[in-house]
Amino acid sequence: MPRISKQPRIEPLSPPYDEEAGQALDLLGHSPIQLFRVWARRPELARSIAGWGSYYFSRRSALTVRQRELVIDRTTALCGADYEWAVHVAGFAEKAGFDGAQLASLAAGRPTDDCWDASDRAVLEAVDELHTTFDLCDDTWANLVSVANEDAALDLVLICGWYHAVSFAVRALRLPLEPGTDPIAAS
Template sequence: MPLKSKQPRIVPLEPPFDAEAADVLERLGPPIQLFRVWARRPDLARGVASWGRYYFSTQSALTVRQRELVIHRTTARCGADYEWGVHVAAFAEKAGFDEAQLGSLAAGSPSDACWDAADRAVLTAVDELRATADLSDETWAHLVAASGEDGALDVLLVCGWYHAISFTVRALRLPLEPGTTRPDSP
């Protein structure tokens, strides 16, 4: 889904950063454009840093692969090219995704031959959440079998969180970070 404007609607902060912005950017991670937009509102950025980044990186019941299945699929389905590109660059290799899997995440199906049953359960849940904002009993059972109850709860939260991130990066019209790609060209 092409964006209408190529200019960001809120210009990310540029260096040199004041002390408060520098502090929140250090908490968030590499100073990518999205984080530099959030840093314009340090209280917002601190909240995101203290919950989202910390929780998803250190406390989640999901493996890196499961987490990235949810994020890659959600951002691709939402047309969030910016966030897709950031996650492919930062996590695709760590998650063990090959080219066929990246292509399937972008435009394929959970039933594609490149997925095992556990990956398929996570992807089916993401697609069903996106389509219906709910999960059937069958999808829930497969998801719990693949990730456990704690992992299934985290799938719901990560999927919802990355819908919000997708809405944000699309509405802000953030251009791709240098060295990243769109879902149609993993």
Template sequence: MPLREREVVVLRTCARCGCEYEWGVHVMVFAERAELSPAEVTSLTCGSPDDPCWTAGREAMLIRMVDALHDSCDVDDEPWRSAQELLDERQLLDVLLLCGWYHAICFAARTARVDLEPGAPRFADITSA
């Protein structure tokens, strides 16, 4: 998957898991490289795939997949068919594994109470903007 799409999945997963450490590192290191706008980072953190910043159908679909996986550990038939229209089998598997991998990272970072990185953004920086 391209960097931008990968970071959409990672940032949404970390935000939904409430893992400020991993989310902040990815915003600090990858958001600009992935050409994610401040509005997109805000939406990934506390918004919706229906926010106006998501003009690419693939990106909104990725957010919906992450949300479904986070909420129910599954993707219902209709959104799965939509995803199949936009992604090939390998990309679909990438999304599932990337989301799962970052859930595990978030669980570990939160449970271990990993200190936030100096200079990394905080959730409050986004949600209070």
């Protein structure tokens, strides 16, 4: 089996940032976590990502904060992306109203776990099916639209895909956890 190191592969930028990198980090609108500081090595990439991300973290998204975080946390858990899981759980789990049982279920449970209501279950079933089959069957789509709407279903598909890409990046980059955050297995 090939060797897989745990060492970071690309060093994030460190302060002081040059003007272009600083502007790119400002556009990302968050504290300069390691992932953003890696993206800021290529400011044009960071600016593109900032535009896409600002939509999904704004009031313009058709998903509620809870639905968005269900999608992100479940996707990153399924992908084994400890870094991104940890950042989102630390930053949004409380805002999304997740309790300990729900975090444990997101990490390693199933959409049918008793901690989920029908609306949450429909979101999680869609995420799991997208992860497994890269598609949604008609019943899963209809169930999702019945608890959200078509716009929210579209946002779910796009966010799920985006966080697969982010999960690939943080795993391949071997980003260590941010201080004060916990990996998936700790949930």
